[in-house]
Amino acid sequence: MADATQGPSGLQIHPMDQFVVSPLFGGGEGDVAFYTITNVTLWMALAVLATLLLLVWGMRNRAIIPGRLQSMAELTYGFVYSMVEDVSGKEGIRYFPYIMTLFMFIIMANVLSLIPMSFATTSHIAVTAVLALAVFLAVTVLGFVLNGTKFFGLFWVASAPLILRPILAVIEVISYFVRPVSHSIRLAGNIMAGHAVLKVFAGFAGVLGIGSILPIVAITAIYALEVLVAVIQAYVFTILTCVYLKDALHPAH
Amino acid sequence: MEVAAAAALGKLIGAGLAAIGSGVAAIGIGHVAGNYLAGALRNPSAAASQTAMLFIGIAFAEALGIFAFLVSLLLMFAV
Numbered sequence: 199m200a201d202a203t204q205g206p207s208g209l210q211i212h213p214m215d216q217f218v219v220s221p222l223f224g225g226g227e228g229d230v231a232f233y234t235i236t237n238v239t240l241w242m243a244l245a246v247l248a249t250l251l252l253l254v255w256g257m258r259n260r261a262i263i264p265g266r267l268q269s270m271a272e273l274t275y276g277f278v279y280s281m282v283e284d285v286s287g288k289e290g291i292r293y294f295p296y297i298m299t300l301f302m303f304i305i306m307a308n309v310l311s312l313i314p315m316s317f318a319t320t321s322h323i324a325v326t327a328v329l330a331l332a333v334f335l336a337v338t339v340l341g342f343v344l345n346g347t348k349f350f351g352l353f354w355v356a357s358a359p360l361i362l363r364p365i366l367a368v369i370e371v372i373s374y375f376v377r378p379v380s381h382s383i384r385l386a387g388n389i390m391a392g393h394a395v396l397k398v399f400a401g402f403a404g405v406l407g408i409g410s411i412l413p414i415v416a417i418t419a420i421y422a423l424e425v426l427v428a429v430i431q432a433y434v435f436t437i438l439t440c441v442y443l444k445d446a447l448h449p450a451h
Numbered sequence: 452m453e454v455a456a457a458a459a460l461g462k463l464i465g466a467g468l469a470a471i472g473s474g475v476a477a478i479g480i481g482h483v484a485g486n487y488l489a490g491a492l493r494n495p496s497a498a499a500s501q502t503a504m505l506f507i508g509i510a511f512a513e514a515l516g517i518f519a520f521l522v523s524l525l526l527m528f529a530v
Binding site for chain 1: 507
């Protein structure tokens with residue numbers, strides 16, 4: 199990464215430079231301890247603030263005829279609520295607050311990261327891995343607490359022929375433990391790839407002179423796509439959480 | 452010295468080859484979305500109730516592309 203193209207015809211900006219974590223108050227790039235306030239901290243705090251702004255400040259009037267902000271808050275709430283109800287079932291509603299928290303944090307972090315010069319917190323696997331591992335651990339513990347040893351029925355496909363079941367059990371166990379990996383890297387990879395593509399096209403715009411209008415048009419189109427991706431990835435992360443929750447509530451195949 | 456150079460070369464070639472997996476995942480995602488659309492046009496009244504299944508299907512198809520992407524990343528930055 200350090201020896202990236204820096205020649206006269208190379209890109210002026212490295213597409214991965216935007217993901218560098220650096221302390222806000224003094225210190226160099228690598229000078230980060232677990233308590234250091236970095237740009238990641240700032241933008242995650244802003245995501246929480248945006249969530250509070252929408253859901254607490256937006257609902258302050260509790261009007262019978264909602265305004266624009268209250269409509270947004272109510273629609274978001276209803277959207278996530280019906281998603282949990284549809285995918286996880288009636289028993290899943292108990293865990294709705296956590297899923298709503300996940301959804302709001304991820305969608306706000308994704309959308310805030312689309313502001314030019316901002317920092318994409320969800321592009322870091324460290325951030326999304328914590329979210330995915332929390333879901334994975336919670337769902338596993340919940341499955342064992344609610345179902346006891348019946349939770350192993352998740353791996354024992356009762357509808358398959360008897361000879362196939364041990365083989366399927368191995369595959370099911372592997373796919374179960376791979377869940378947090380794919381769950382976290384899906385979000386991080388999509389956001390990181392999208393932002394890197396934007397920066398690559400920005401690099402083209404920097405070197406093309408008058409012809410830079412073409413990359414700028416492309417950036418505009420990709421940006422629109424990225425807005426879509428930001429929302430869809432938050433939705434996908436949340437709906438997969440609901441699917442995993444359903445598996446924990448009803449482990450039988 | 453030549454071994455190190457060959458390793459650096461092979462690492463990047465491997466990363467590029469692993470990136471093919473992302474394209475293959477794209478085929479899978481297109482297949483899911485296309486079949487959803489084909490089904491939705493035949494029975495539009497049932498389409499709305501199956502959008503969740505569409506996204507779950509896309510997510511599972513995408514998961515395997517993500518592993519290819521992960522291998523690519525590991526080869527470039529970790530190995």
